[in-house]
Amino acid sequence: MAPKLFTIVTSTRPGRKGPxxxxxxxxxxxxxxxxxxxIVDLADMGLPFFNEPNHPRMQKYEHEHTKKWSAKIKEADAFVFMMPEYNSFPPAEFTNALDYLFYEWNYKPAAIFSYGGVSAGTRSAQIARLHLASMRMTPLPEGINVPNFAAHISDEGKFVANELIEASAKTVLDELKIWNEGLQVIRKK
Ligand SMILES: Cc1cc2nc3c(=O)[nH]c(=O)nc-3n(C[C@H](O)[C@H](O)[C@H](O)COP(=O)(O)O)c2cc1C
Known part of the structure; x- marks a missing residue:
């Protein structure tokens, strides 16, 4: 069976471009x-600001939204986080969704697809990598970073890539495959 890759939409605001x-x-x-x-959309997961009384390492979840989120993330072998930049930072929904769980994230590789203005969301992406590492994920140094992303959205509302973006996406997928194979050894222990 092929390993499972979740593309996680981290923005949830009305009118967002993440999807x-x-x-x-x-x-x-x-x-x-x-x-x-x-595709896993945080807007569908209904996670309020973190409201579990116990530390996620105890996995004594009280709320249905947490149980659902835990079961979902357990299924995955690797992640790509769609990362906007809000005031040079990852969106609060992203950090909130990570904090809900711990072991479910462990020893899985994660890449970032960032998008923004001139900065291409790279400031947000670098900060997000620190959080991923704290959850024992392996954040890839490679990423997909799209500057001036609005210019890539067609009148039909579709994202139109270029050669550079496609090359980055290929590198990310190739690297995720390598890391997933390596990290699976640890996950099976
Ligand atoms: C609160 C807020 C802060 C923003 N800050 C930045 C920023 O620091 N850098 C940037 O490139 N774009 C910034 N933008 C513009 C976003 O790149 C743009 O709105 C993008 O569509 C956000 O992703 P989303 O549509 O998936 O939410 C900001 C947008 C919002 C709503």
């Missing part, structure tokens, strides 16, 4: 092969 970007990456990853792909 458009995620759809492009999902389609590219599906054509690339090697993973079973799924």
């Amino acid at each position: 458009i970007m995620a759809q492009w990456f999902h389609d590219y990853a599906t054509a690339h092969g090697g993973f079973e792909n799924e």
